[in-house]
Amino acid sequence: MSTAATEIRAFTAVTFDSPTKFTEFCKNGGKPLGGIIGGRSVKGMMNVTFETSDPGSLEILATVCEMGHAEVANSVDAATRAFHGTAGNGWKNTTIEERCRLAMRLVELCDRDRDVLLACEIRDGGKVSELAEGDFTQIRECAEYFCRVARNAQMGESEACQVAIGIKGYSFREPWGVVAGIIPWNYPLVLTAWFMFPALLSGNCILIKPAEDTPLSALYIGKLAEEAGFPPGVINVLPGRGEITGQCLAEHPGVRFISFTGSPGVGQWIMRTCDQHGTRMKREMGGNGAAIVLADADPELVARMIGRYTNQHFGQTCCTVHRVFVDKTIADDFIEAQRVFFSELKIGYQADAGTQLGAVVNSTQHSRILQAQRETIDRGGEAVLNGGIAQVEGREGYYLKPALYRTRPGIDCNPAEVFHAFTTICPIGSAEQALQLANNSPYGLGASVWTKDIQRGVSLAKQFRDGTCQVNCHNSIAYGLPYGGQGISGGPGGGVNCEETFYDYTQVKAIYVAEYPN
Ligand code: NAD
Numbered sequence: 001m002s003t004a005a006t007e008i009r010a011f012t013a014v015t016f017d018s019p020t021k022f023t024e025f026c027k028n029g030g031k032p033l034g035g036i037i038g039g040r041s042v043k044g045m046m047n048v049t050f051e052t053s054d055p056g057s058l059e060i061l062a063t064v065c066e067m068g069h070a071e072v073a074n075s076v077d078a079a080t081r082a083f084h085g086t087a088g089n090g091w092k093n094t095t096i097e098e099r100c101r102l103a104m105r106l107v108e109l110c111d112r113d114r115d116v117l118l119a120c121e122i123r124d125g126g127k128v129s130e131l132a133e134g135d136f137t138q139i140r141e142c143a144e145y146f147c148r149v150a151r152n153a154q155m156g157e158s159e160a161c162q163v164a165i166g167i168k169g170y171s172f173r174e175p176w177g178v179v180a181g182i183i184p185w186n187y188p189l190v191l192t193a194w195f196m197f198p199a200l201l202s203g204n205c206i207l208i209k210p211a212e213d214t215p216l217s218a219l220y221i222g223k224l225a226e227e228a229g230f231p232p233g234v235i236n237v238l239p240g241r242g243e244i245t246g247q248c249l250a251e252h253p254g255v256r257f258i259s260f261t262g263s264p265g266v267g268q269w270i271m272r273t274c275d276q277h278g279t280r281m282k283r284e285m286g287g288n289g290a291a292i293v294l295a296d297a298d299p300e301l302v303a304r305m306i307g308r309y310t311n312q313h314f315g316q317t318c319c320t321v322h323r324v325f326v327d328k329t330i331a332d333d334f335i336e337a338q339r340v341f342f343s344e345l346k347i348g349y350q351a352d353a354g355t356q357l358g359a360v361v362n363s364t365q366h367s368r369i370l371q372a373q374r375e376t377i378d379r380g381g382e383a384v385l386n387g388g389i390a391q392v393e394g395r396e397g398y399y400l401k402p403a404l405y406r407t408r409p410g411i412d413c414n415p416a417e418v419f420h421a422f423t424t425i426c427p428i429g430s431a432e433q434a435l436q437l438a439n440n441s442p443y444g445l446g447a448s449v450w451t452k453d454i455q456r457g458v459s460l461a462k463q464f465r466d467g468t469c470q471v472n473c474h475n476s477i478a479y480g481l482p483y484g485g486q487g488i489s490g491g492p493g494g495g496v497n498c499e500e501t502f503y504d505y506t507q508v509k510a511i512y513v514a515e516y517p518n
Contacts, residue, residue, distance in 0.1 A: 004301055005298070005300040005301040005303075005304050005337070006304075008301070008304040008305055008307075008308055009304075009308065009356070010308050010341075010345055010356040010357070011128050011130045011131045011308070011311070011312060011313075012128060012130050012346075012354060012355070012356050013128035013129050013130065013348075013350055013351065013352060013355040013356070013358075014129050014130075014353050015351065015352060015353045016118070016119070016122050016123075016129050016351040017351075018119045018123055018351075019115040019116060019119060021113065021115070021116050022115070022116045022119035022123070025216075025220060025223075026061050026062035026216070028062070032049045032062075032063040032065045033062055033063070033064045033215075033216075033219055033239070034065045035067040035071055035075075035219075035236070035237055035238050035239055035240075036219065036222035036223070036226075036235070036236055036237040037067075037071060037075045037078050037233075037236050038074070038075070038078030038081075038082075038232045038233045038236070039078075039226055039232025039233065040232070042065070042067070042071055042074075043065050044065045044066055044067050044068060044070075044071050045068060045070040045071070046066060046068040046070075048065070048068070049063045049064060049065050050063070050064055050066055050240075050241070051063050051064070052064055052124055052212075052213065052214070052216060054123045054124065054126065055126040055213075055350075055358075055359040055360065055361050055362060055397055055398050056126055056349045056350045056351070056359040056392075056395060056397040056398075057349060057395055057396065057397055058396045058397060061123055061124055062215075062216060064215050064219070065239065066239065066240035066241065066244060066245060067238040067239060067240045067245045068240070068244055068245065068248060069248050071238060071245075072207075072238065072245065072248040072249055072252055073252065073254075075207050075236040075238055076207070076252055076254035076255060077254075078232065078233035078236060079177075079178040079205035079206070079207060079233050079234070079236055080177065080178055080205070080254060081233055082205045082232065082234045083175075083177050083178065083204070083205045083233075085231075091203060091204075091205050091231065091234050092174070092175060092177075094203075096150050096151055096201070099150065099200060099201050099203070100147040100150065100151070102228055103143045103146075103197060103201060104144075104147065105228040105229060106221070106224055106225055106228040106230070107144075108228075109224040109227055109228055110136075110139050110221070111140070113220070114136060116220060117136060117221075118132050118136060120188070120189065120214075120216040120217035120220060121136070121188065121189050121217060122350060122351055124213075124214050124215075124216040124217070125185065125186075125187075125188055125189075125214045125217075126314075126350050126359055126361055126397075127313055127350060127358075128350050128355055128356065129351075131313055132189075135187060135189050135190045136189065138189070138193055138194075139189065139193045141479060142190075142193040142194055142197050142479070143193070143197045145197075145479035145480070145497070146198045146502060147201060149198070149201070149499055149502045150201040150202065153499075153502055153503070154173065155173050155174065155202070155203070155506065156173060156174070157170050157171070157172050157511070158170045158171040158172075158173075163512065166514055166515045167512055167513070167514040167515075168513050169510060169511065169512045169513070170511050171508050171509065171510055171511070172508065172509045173503075173506050173507070173508045173509075174203070174506060174507060174509070175202050175203030175204040175505060175506055176204055176256035176257040176280070176505060176506065176507055177205070178204065178206075178207065178254055178255055178256055179199050179204045179205075179207070179256060179257040179258070179259065179505060180206070180207040180249045180255045180257075180258045180259070181199065181206060181207070181208050181209065181258075181261075182209045182242075182246055182258060182259070182260045182261065182262065182270070183195065183208065183209065183210050183211055183261055183262075184211050184261050184262040184263075185211035185212075185213040185214040186313060186316045186317065186318070186419075187313075187317075188210060188211065188214040188216075188217045189217045191261050192208060192210070192217060192218050192221060194261075194496050194497060195208070195259050195261075196208065196221070196235070198496075198501050198502045198504075199259065199505045200235070201502070202502055202505040202506050203506075204505055205233060205234045205236075206235055207236045207237075207238055207249065207255065208221075208222070208235070208237045209238050209239075209240070209246055209249055210237070210239055211242075211262075212239070212241050212242065213361050213362055214361075215239040218237050218239070219237055219239065221235075222235060222236070222237035242266065246266075246270070250270045250273040250274055250279070251273055251277075253277040253278070253279065255279055256279060256280065256507075257279065257280045257281065257282075257504075257505065258270065258274060258279060258280075258281045258282075259281075259282050259284075259493075259504075259505075260281060260282070260283045260284070260285075261283075261284040261285070262285060262286075263285060263286050263417075264285040264286050264443075264488040267283040267285045268488075270283075271283065281492065281493075282491075282492060282494075283490055283491060283492070283493065284318075284483075284485065284489075284490050284493075284495070284496060285318075285445075285485055285488060285489050285490055286417040286443065286445070287319050287320075287444070287445025287446055287466075287485065288322050288323060288414065288415075288416065288417045288418075288441055288445075289319055289320050289321045289443075289445060289447055289448075289466075289474065290321070290323045290325065290437075290438035290441070290447045290448075290464075291306050291321045291324045291325070291447065291448045291449075291450060291474060292324075292325045292326075292428075292431060292434040292435065292438060292447075292448070292449045292450065292460065293306075293324065293325070293326040293327060293330070293334060293450045293451075294327055294431060294449065294450065294451035294453070294457075295327035295329050295330060296451055296452045296453060297327075297330065297450045297451055297452065299326070299330040299331075299333035299334035299337055300333065300334075300337040302334070302450045303334045303335075303337035303338040303341060304338075304341050305450075306321050306338070306423075306450070306474065307338055307341035307342060309321050309474040309475050310322065310421060310422075310423055311342075311345060311357060311402070311421045312475055314357050314358055314359075314360060314420060315418070315419055315420040315421040315422055316360065316361065316365075316419045316420070317475060318417075318489075319445045319446030319468060319474075319475055319483075320446070320474065320475055321448070321474055322414065322417070322418060322422055322423055323414055323423070323424055323426070323441075324338075324423055324425045324426065325426050325428045325433075325434035325437055325438055326425060326426070326427055326428065327427070327428060327431075328427040328429060331425070331427035335384060335404075335425050338384075338404055338423065338425065339384050339404060342402040342404055342421060343385065343402075345357040347390045347401065348392055349392060349395050357402065357421060358397070358399075359392075359395075359397030359398040359399050360398045360400060360419070360420060361398070362398065363398060365398065365419060366400065368418075368419075369387075369400055369418060369419065369422065370387070370388070370389070370400070372418040372422065373386070373387035373403045373418075373422070375413075376405050376413045376414060376424065377413075379411065379412060379413035380407065380411040380413050381406070381407050381411070381413035381414070381424055382405060382406040383403070383404070384404040384405060384425075385401070385402055385403055385404040386401070386403065387400060387401050387402065387403030387420075387422070388400070389401070400420060402421035402422070403420070403422045403423075404422075404423055404424075405423070405425065406424075406425055406426075407426045408426060408427065409426060409428065409437060411426075417443065431449075431456075431460055435460060435463055435464070438464065439463075439465045441487070442487050442488045443485070443487055443488055443489045444464075444465045444466040444467060444485055444486030444487035444488075444489045444490075445466060445467055445468065445485040445486075445489040445490065446466055446467070446468040446469075446470065446474060446476075447461070447466040447469060447470070448461070448470040448471065448472070448473065448474045449461050449470070449471050449472075450471075451471070451472070454472075457471035457472065458471055465487060466485070467482065467484040467485045467486050467489065467490060467495060468483060477497060478497075479497050479498075480497070480498055480499075481497070481498060482494055482495030482500060483495050483496045483497050483498075484496065
């Protein structure tokens, strides 16, 4: 194997010790952590709590109060009051500069408490430090990008035009008012930032509903938002289960817009609920990413690079590669190099030095992945690496071994997103055949072509039925370019992290003004 290939390795942990501030935050003086509504910590009328734990050790980190129907209603009221204010002092009336100042103050506080937020990501989210640190940088990048967009955005009245004799017309763009962000567990910090900054900077008051598996980062950000000086009710945090708290949010007509990130099934369900009372929605959902490797690619180099992407957050990354189509002339070498890459992954506790493959988030995911591994074989996949349960000495977590299968055209053994270091590899006879197989999926989040011939790569990549089309890279994001899905992976909405994202959080009205008739 070439030196260049061996240097490519999976995201890796360094030892991480939780700071005292994190432990104290979790302990909360012996009381469960409340939701944050109107600037106050709230226990919730249902008096129901749930525990959030470290998936790699099963240590219970914190007890959290679940928000129900009453708290959703109260948070909508608090956010509505904060939006309108009294005598013109509502959030909708604040200047862009004031919104940016508060957003950047929040970023500074996140920087100050970086270790606490990293602990949320590493301990509650089960992530290795190398990835968690990269995620953390997204808070500042996202805030700075959307401050720039907000400063240049065309809000309010457009230029008027004469629409008829004595009648002028113009458009009027304004924030929705109260918007909710429903967040999944795999990238809690990043996805909270991606929702929070464009929604706030466009003038909305927000309700953040973190996933029940990872509520800590949003609750900590809610606390920092108060310290930053956001007026009460502008940022509210509602922890709880999807079918309780999330469902109540979807059912509340006072929530004018929902930004949902999560699985397609849940996104479809929420959309149907929202449709009943006219709440608008944007959705960023799951994927089952494909990579096409052409005959001119170096099989060992590319196998390791794709392996690194596949194993990003142990395969729990929405846009990553789980289906590979490789030219048959290099397929054996490619499969062998991927086998070596995956077999060498260091399975371990995510906060221990050297870990590259940690525990999956919860027991449901653990059993789902095992089930998917069995089904892949039943459907005709040929195991190169069998998967199965992994043991980590001294730890009681949800550990699994990586799984790799050889398949062939016509065998449909990887139809749905499997959130782990899990890949099927299909030798193919032509790029056109690969493209047709790659596009034969209801998902459409991210796909890539790997070749030395960049022009050919671009021409093939443009033909993917995916929101993110890549040549010689994968899991790509950049502020200013839309990150969204096609098929069941996304929409409506313009994706995240671009100008359209900002405008998704606004509505446009047409205003007509006629002279008074006489
Ligand atoms: P999920 O759909 O189970 O849950 C996502 C969120 O929805 C959670 O906060 C959950 O509590 C809430 N929810 C669940 N049922 C609900 C209901 N009936 N009403 C309202 N809210 C409800 O997804 P998950 O398992 O937490 O996350 C993993 C999924 O998210 C994967 O499919 C992954 O690909 C996808 N994802 C997509 C992106 C993207 O940008 N496209 C990013 C990250 C994750």
